[in-house]
Amino acid sequence: MRFKDAEKKIKELASAMKDTDIQEIEYASGSNNILVVRMPDNKEETAAAEPGKEQARGPEESGEKKKVTVYSHSVGIYRDVVPPSRKASVRSGQKVDKGEVLGAVESMKIMKEILAPVSGRIAVKLIKNNDSVQYGQELFEIEESV
């Protein structure tokens, strides 16, 4: 399945889950499987922010908590851990401080760090180590601490 088709299908599934109490939907077609899981406290949809400059943020009031999407600002390979010594490897649910390194995009042998634009909790990690990423791709969703 092409990335774009998968993305479309995920959106479709997420939209079907909206306003229901469904926690999980699995979609299977041929050799492709998509599993969409509702995150705890993730009752409202995240506002889509305009990806732009470095780690553009798109905070919008949604209930009590603000969600901020972190986008890739370059094209390359996503790395969980940023050499030489800085640990990143963040997981869903983990608390992060503003400016903390979340990971990096390796582009032409150069590591470009991805920094948390706000302090909060990683609501969703949308990328795996060694995945290729394009400009504007959503990498993380952070639930900002109030």
Place this chain on the structure above:
Amino acid sequence: MFKKILIANRGEIALRIIRACKELGIKTVVIHSQVDGNSFATRNADESICVGADPASESYLNMANIISAAEISGADAIHPGYGFLAENSHFAEICETCGIKFIGPSKEAILSMGDKARAREIMDREGVPIIPGSKTILNKVEKAVRVAKKIGYPVILKAAAGGGGKGMRIVEDEESLRKGFVSAQNEAKKAFSKGGIYIEKYLKAPRHIEFQISADKKGNVHYFPERECSIQRKHQKLIEESPSPAVNMKLRKRMGKAAIRAAKSINYVTVGTVEFLVDENENFYFMEMNTRIQVEHPVSEEVTGVDLVKEQIRLAAGEELSPGHVEPYGHAIECRINAEDHTRDFMPSAGLITVFNLPGGPGIRVDTAVHAGYEIPAYYDSMIAKVISHGSDREEAIARMRRALNEFEIGGVSTTIPFHIEVLKNKKFLKGSFNTHFIQDEMSL
């Protein structure tokens, strides 16, 4: 041969390259800006990668992201199309350093032709005619008079430091040269704080005629039948045709051989175009060389049957030249359809295309990436389609083009179709008697 080509362009040319790759069995990855994410080109490529925001400087000119896109997708070559990075020697060099083949000539060849003064020097050395003029900057009127006498009037005086038409002056005889030289010097001093002047022969009513060439790495070079590109406005070509109504077999051979010399002088490989200005007496002069595929390449394809984009890819991969096609088969014309209002100084007309019904029938080809429901972004050029007609002779090609332009239905934006229809009715155009001043003189535009 390449396994996967990254296309660093958008619109109709991106689609044109995708089509060529598909026919050659090569995988494609097309880069795009955010606004172009769902374009016809991205939908037709095997893969697409977003490399930046909408302004070209952040996406289609973003060398680092484009090279990264080639690396993550495993592309072994990059096709730059035309415009954007197509004639950027630095980009060609980066590709080479990263082990990705740049589908075009060497960075040295791009550099030689990109520097106009250097290109003129090389052509002069190789015996390719250049517009006669002073070889050095002139500061004294007596020297100017001597040079003008040698090259013949009228001459044009140009500020050495100039540009944008400032300090330019056309003089018909010695008396006006003496007067004009001082004024031109003063104007140049005022505008550029340098009073140096160049003199060049002024061509009153030149035609713009260019030669497509193809070259392999063994040094074999072919020329194709010429393209007539005199119908232009502000140096922007609007209608191109092949062959030219003003070129006979003898002149074609002379000019074609000069084009080959130009290409050989810089060890050119792949496809390129040598542009000439031609006067009423069949004298021709080198203007510049475009080191890439051109917008108007389809007219050459129609009169020779050669797929120039496939040929370009093959040659870049190191293959040998396909057989040459010196004489044209029939006649082909191309009209560039822009989303512009020609009655309002060709003002761009961005917006949503509501209707887009293509013309067809015998001898009609349309190269476009536009469709109904497509929103023309304001960030890029305004060309939305190229209509190419082919006929057994010029008359038939014109008749087919007129029919096609009348069939073509585009709703939602203004287009230059009415302008093209007007040109195709013009008596001088029909007779083939025109030059680069045609739009200004005949259409009052």
